Amino acid sequence: MRTEEDFLGKVGIPDDAYYGSFTARASKNFQLSGILVHKELIKAVALIKKSAALANVEIGQMDRKVGEAIVKASEEVIAGKFDKEFILDAFQAGAGTPLHMNVNEVIANRAEELLGGKKGSYALVHPNNHVNMSQSSNNVVPSAIKIAAMRLTKKTIQEAELLKKSFENKAAKYKKTLKIGRTHLQDAVPMTYGQVFGAYARAIEKDIEQMKTGLENIEEIGVGGTAIGSGITAHPKFRETVTKYIRKEIQVKIARDGIEITQNMNDFVTLSGSYRRYAITLTRIANDLRLLVSGPKAGIAEIILPEVEPGSSIMPGKINPSIPEAVNMLAFQVIGNDQAIMLAAQSGQLELNFATPLIAHNVFQSAELLANGSAMFRIFCIDGLEVDEETTKNNFEKSFGYATALNPYLGYKEVSLLVKEAYQKKTSLKELILAKGIMNRNDLEKIIATATGPCEVDREIKKRLH
Structure with a gap:
């Protein structure tokens, strides 16, 4: 064990650990969910650290050798070399200061090593003085959440596009298959299964448009605003320069108002609202499929879904609509996450919103649930879906x-x-x-x-x- 000391006192740290005293204290304090901070958020913070070091060197605020060591250490974090060093619970202290300092400490200790120093000494590279130069958790963390959310949401959109295409294929295949349309769960007027699947594809297309709008809303970042967005302790050219380097990796732009971007988390509300909208579409489609596959002998039974698993531990031969049911449940979770994000966004006081860790967890979970759920829905359900044309015709004739x-x-x-x-x-x-x-x-x-x-x-x- 090595001993590190901060203004609160001494802390024991495992000799081989790259994290430091702040992380050790936070790990002890916040044992809440068993869910670790998302890797994409760690990578996004490390990207900001790399860009900040390059910016500080360029504007003459940091020694070049120190800056180069920080850049190298940041790149290693981004590559996943130090994943085991990020030990903190996703639910933690306000503003995400613990996760931010976890990254600062790992990069500082690795950079210290690269320069020939010893972990925990911080004699050559300090987590606050060097790695965090011209920065604060209050602008790094929200900016990193946006960067990570952009990356995750792009995957969500890609999977939604593929699901839309699968429905378009079904619409083309069954464009002449006449069925009875139903309103209020009662027989209504004629339509085709091509129209049914085409409508699903269009609904998803509109949701994709909204998710793209949500991405545009989170392009503004506040890096360089430091504590409250005013830029105190940062060089006048830092904000522009650090953003230039971040932009080499991902599309971002400087916030028009540093104070506003630090205290206002409504950009995440917009993004999450687009997730909620897509989740509502998915669960509605899943509900329809569960009704249309009902039976198979005493229900509607107009469609046939791929058989993915036995449906019962007691009823022989029973097959359930397992994939649509899973889609329902993930959609409910996304809708619940949206409510949590709304509450978190309105909970900020004065110059800061403390609830960014909660926003991060729910935004990332929603994006991943929708991406993975869209892929599951497409691969294990929609691609293999068939219309039972005989039953469909019989139902139509009887109606x-x-x-x-x-x-x-x-x-x-x-x-x-x-x-x-x-x-x-x-x-x-x-x-x-x-x-x-x-x-x-x-x-x-x-x-x-x-x-x-x-x-x-x-x-x-x-x-x-x-």
Whole structure:
């Protein structure tokens, strides 16, 4: 064990550890969830540290050798070489100061080593004086959360695009497969399964547009604002220079108002709102599929989902819609995360929002759940989905859904009476109309075939009815 000392006293640190006293204290204090700080957040902080060292060297604030050692150590952190040194719980002290100092200490000790020094001495490279020069947790952490969120959300968007494409493929395959549309869970009017799947694809497309807007909202970063965004202790050229180096890795821009960007976390609310919107779409689609696959002998059973696992520990041969059910649950979690992010964003007081660790955890979890969930939904469900065309046709024939298409020809009241009579006689509307001689089969089939969208009244058919 080595001993490090801060203004609170002495702390024992394992000899081989690259973290220091601040991390050791935080590890002891915050044992809350068992969930570690996300690796993407660590990498994003390290990117800022690398960029800050390059900026401070460029503007003459830091010795070049020290700066180069910090850059090298930061690159090693980004590469994952020191992952085991990041030991802190995702739920921790306000503003994420512990996770920030964890990175500062690891980089400082590694840079100290690179310059020939000894871990824990901080004689050549100090975590506060050098690694943290011109910075503060209050601007580094929110900026790093944005960088990590950009990277994770891009993956979410990629997976959403692939899911959209899968639905578009199904729409093309089943564009002529007639089915009964349902409103209020009751038979409504004719449509095609192509229209069903096409609508799902369009809904996802609109959600993707909103996630892209959410990404644009988090491009502004406050690095260089230090404690409250005013830039106290930072060189006048630091903010512009550090942003220039960060921009070499990812698209960011300098905040127009450093004070605002430090105290206001609403950019994350916008991003999370786009996650929530996509989650709502996914759970709605999953709900529909669970209804449409219900049965298979005593339900709707118009679609067939891939069989991914046995459905019961007691009921032989039972298959459940396991993938849509998992989609439902992950969507509920994302919606809950959005509520937590909203509460965290409004909880800041005066010049700082302390709840950034909570925002980070929920933003990252939502992005990953949606990315992984979209991939799962596509690979194990949608790509292999099939429409049972025979059952779909039988359900359509038994329904009275195409009755609406007859209104322009027979009138609402007359069609209503025919529907009632067919229901009472337990026959199809089509057979009743044919039995009564109201319309011939060819005319009736023609009307039904054009009932999935706008169409003009066939004057020849109408003429034959009078």
